[in-house]
Amino acid sequence: MGSTRAKIAVDAMGGDHAPGEIINGAIRATEELDVDILLVGDPEQINPHLERFGSSTHAHLEVVPSEGVIEMTEEPMVGLKRKRKASINVAMDMVKTERAEAVVSAGHSGAGMAAALLRLGRLKGIERPAIGAIFPTQIPNKSVIILDVGAIVDCRAKHLEQFGLMGTVYSKYVLGNNDPKVGLLNIGEESSKGNEAAIRAYQLLEANAQIPFIGNAEGRDVLSGNFDVIVCDGFVGNVVLKFAEAVGEVLLDILKEELPQGLNGQLGTALLKPNLKRIKQRVDHAEHGGGLLLGVDGICIISHGSSQAPSVYNAIRLAKDAVDEQVITRLRSFMAGKMDIHSDSTVSSQPPQG
Amino acid sequence: MGSTRAKIAVDAMGGDHAPGEIINGAIRATEELDVDILLVGDPEQINPHLERFGSSTHAHLEVVPSEGVIEMTEEPMVGLKRKRKASINVAMDMVKTERAEAVVSAGHSGAGMAAALLRLGRLKGIERPAIGAIFPTQIPNKSVIILDVGAIVDCRAKHLEQFGLMGTVYSKYVLGNNDPKVGLLNIGEESSKGNEAAIRAYQLLEANAQIPFIGNAEGRDVLSGNFDVIVCDGFVGNVVLKFAEAVGEVLLDILKEELPQGLNGQLGTALLKPNLKRIKQRVDHAEHGGGLLLGVDGICIISHGSSQAPSVYNAIRLAKDAVDEQVITRLRSFMAGKMDIHSDSTVSSQPPQG
Numbered sequence: 001m002g003s004t005r006a007k008i009a010v011d012a013m014g015g016d017h018a019p020g021e022i023i024n025g026a027i028r029a030t031e032e033l034d035v036d037i038l039l040v041g042d043p044e045q046i047n048p049h050l051e052r053f054g055s056s057t058h059a060h061l062e063v064v065p066s067e068g069v070i071e072m073t074e075e076p077m078v079g080l081k082r083k084r085k086a087s088i089n090v091a092m093d094m095v096k097t098e099r100a101e102a103v104v105s106a107g108h109s110g111a112g113m114a115a116a117l118l119r120l121g122r123l124k125g126i127e128r129p130a131i132g133a134i135f136p137t138q139i140p141n142k143s144v145i146i147l148d149v150g151a152i153v154d155c156r157a158k159h160l161e162q163f164g165l166m167g168t169v170y171s172k173y174v175l176g177n178n179d180p181k182v183g184l185l186n187i188g189e190e191s192s193k194g195n196e197a198a199i200r201a202y203q204l205l206e207a208n209a210q211i212p213f214i215g216n217a218e219g220r221d222v223l224s225g226n227f228d229v230i231v232c233d234g235f236v237g238n239v240v241l242k243f244a245e246a247v248g249e250v251l252l253d254i255l256k257e258e259l260p261q262g263l264n265g266q267l268g269t270a271l272l273k274p275n276l277k278r279i280k281q282r283v284d285h286a287e288h289g290g291g292l293l294l295g296v297d298g299i300c301i302i303s304h305g306s307s308q309a310p311s312v313y314n315a316i317r318l319a320k321d322a323v324d325e326q327v328i329t330r331l332r333s334f335m336a337g338k339m340d341i342h343s344d345s346t347v348s349s350q351p352p353q354g
Numbered sequence: 355m356g357s358t359r360a361k362i363a364v365d366a367m368g369g370d371h372a373p374g375e376i377i378n379g380a381i382r383a384t385e386e387l388d389v390d391i392l393l394v395g396d397p398e399q400i401n402p403h404l405e406r407f408g409s410s411t412h413a414h415l416e417v418v419p420s421e422g423v424i425e426m427t428e429e430p431m432v433g434l435k436r437k438r439k440a441s442i443n444v445a446m447d448m449v450k451t452e453r454a455e456a457v458v459s460a461g462h463s464g465a466g467m468a469a470a471l472l473r474l475g476r477l478k479g480i481e482r483p484a485i486g487a488i489f490p491t492q493i494p495n496k497s498v499i500i501l502d503v504g505a506i507v508d509c510r511a512k513h514l515e516q517f518g519l520m521g522t523v524y525s526k527y528v529l530g531n532n533d534p535k536v537g538l539l540n541i542g543e544e545s546s547k548g549n550e551a552a553i554r555a556y557q558l559l560e561a562n563a564q565i566p567f568i569g570n571a572e573g574r575d576v577l578s579g580n581f582d583v584i585v586c587d588g589f590v591g592n593v594v595l596k597f598a599e600a601v602g603e604v605l606l607d608i609l610k611e612e613l614p615q616g617l618n619g620q621l622g623t624a625l626l627k628p629n630l631k632r633i634k635q636r637v638d639h640a641e642h643g644g645g646l647l648l649g650v651d652g653i654c655i656i657s658h659g660s661s662q663a664p665s666v667y668n669a670i671r672l673a674k675d676a677v678d679e680q681v682i683t684r685l686r687s688f689m690a691g692k693m694d695i696h697s698d699s700t701v702s703s704q705p706p707q708g
Contacts, residue, residue: 195507219596242573271622
């Protein structure tokens with residue numbers, strides 16, 4: 001490719017606020033990030049939104065036509081097969097045919113995952129992909145990736161081990177943790193704690209020399225910053241993710257309700273406006289973009305269905321970071337045992353093979 | 355009994371801050387609540403603390419001697435059998451021999467549960483007891499009971515159904531919800547969502563006429579106030595509980611850190627002191643006491659190991675509420691199918707049988 005701009009396919013039709021908010025986020029991304037966007041969707045619905053920005057053509061944005069969308073009420077597999085030209089299918093094909101390097105979608109997450117599996121396939125060595133979510137921690141500017149947050153329930157121990165491998169690569173190269181620490185979400189610190197899958201996963205994670213496993217992480221460790229990667233079954237991960245998102249909103253509500261009470265409260269709250277804005281940024285989940293679908297042979301970001309422009313923008317940035325850091329190439333090498341997490345030799349010395 | 359004061363056995367030796375903070379909480383309870391406390395522990399360690407309150411004898415407090423304590427590092431069953439006079443064993447015996455109506459312990463929670471099972475036995479119809487935790491919700495003065503938060507992992511569907519029965523009775527009579535709404539913690543609203551146990555539990559809960567089941571609760575519903583009772587496997591419940599506790603602390607830390615920044619920040623924060631105190635009360639888990647061990651034949655409150663006096667006081671209040679509301683008698687009737695959640699006829703017309 002002549003340009004170093006990352007090429008990202010965005011599903012313009014997926015999500016509660018599609019296509020308007022998706023397009024707003026995408027336009028902002030073309031302006032502020034080094035990205036070219038392929039906006040996949042129905043041109044008749046997309047063009048009026050593009051024209052609001054002064055023109056229906058944009059230097060770094062191209063519309064790729066698709067027909068229909070997988071509805072939230074649809075069975076993913078049935079929908080994907082019935083609507084072959086649905087936006088999520090077309091977006092995945094952009095990556096498959098190497099016209100794009102990543103996909104971002106805020107549509108039906110089950111359908112996004114199924115489309116990725118069908119069109120891109122799994123990475124070698126990964127039996128079941130996981131959705132990774134990035135959480136802020138108590139330590140400023142330090143985040144943790146939790147996987148899986150909803151792709152699989154009833155995980156077996158070996159799946160949790162594979163999540164550990166993927167999380168390690170992602171944390172090291174995309175999040176820039178030189179010395180990532182991996183934990184297993186569990187109900188106690190001791191290796192004997194937890195359900196059957198957790199007890200067995202502890203053994204596998206500990207025995208795997210490629211994984212910098214430091215032990216069990218409890219619920220409180222999600223935010224402690226003691227771990228860079230936390231692996232768990234998709235059931236518990238999903239509950240924690242949705243709880244965490246709600247907690248941020250509840251806290252902001254409590255602040256809005258309690259702070260301005262009384263005369264001193266009103267005055268104090270007025271004085272604190274900029275500081276409150278910073279707090280909102282630290283606890284608001286919209287600031288954190290979307291989940292990364294790890295384990296398929298391509299970069300896919302699955303955003304929240306409720307995503308508005310800032311979330312879409314952040315999801316595109318997440319996709320671009322993954323492209324820039326050659327996540328797929330690195331994962332392939334790592335899964336093939338060709339890369340040691342303690343050295344950087346493999347990938348940087350050879351061109352990406354994707 | 356001649357008096358209506360509830361008689362509560364408190365394990366003075368269990369917990370990180372035993373016996374000092376336990377005793378402080380117990381003394382406050384005798385002063386502010388209608389309770390008589392049996393303080394179970396080593397008199398040599400207890401008496402100096404009691405004397406700080408002016409006297410080693412107190413009208414509503416009696417010391418019951420015990421020997422030793424189950425350490426956090428001990429295997430519960432081994433410890434309980436080896437140390438027959440350990441404080442938790444002696445405290446349970448107070449209930450078994452009807453000298454007390456409830457037990458409160460902040461010691462090793464596994465040991466507390468095992469001691470309750472060994473000494474008091476299970477309620478008829480309950481295969482495995484659960485620990486219920488009471489969470490505040492977004493709606494002021496409305497709380498939700500989540501069970502199980504750590505007694506059992508790998509729950510089967512019928513255990514979740516039994517949790518639904520117990521939660522219903524607890525919510526209605528102790529928390530005073532006339533029309534309790536029961537939910538199943540899951541990763542989506544549809545009955546087809548979740549792991550095998552959750553899918554089957556949905557069917558059982560829906561089919562059980564004694565349980566006012568309204569459907570699946572997602573992670574965000576823990577705090578929404580849409581549910582009064584949420585049932586889940588102890589693995590996920592424990593993770594959510596510990597996450598929630600930590601989140602409260604993290605939020606308070608963020609407030610402490612961000613609010614006073616800058617000159618306006620300092621002034622504004624000073625003005626907001628009383629309002630911030632109210633916020634702390636709403637998010638601080640110490641305000642919420644302890645977990646209720648439901649399904650054993652006696653009232654047991656399992657408090658957090660880190661409990662200090664306010665938590666101990668709140669745990670005793672929780673125990674007293676359960677005693678006053680004849681939770682065990684009601685549970686027995688309910689499990690025997692003799693009581694309909696929609697009527698109040700059974701218990702109130704007959705004296706407690708325990």
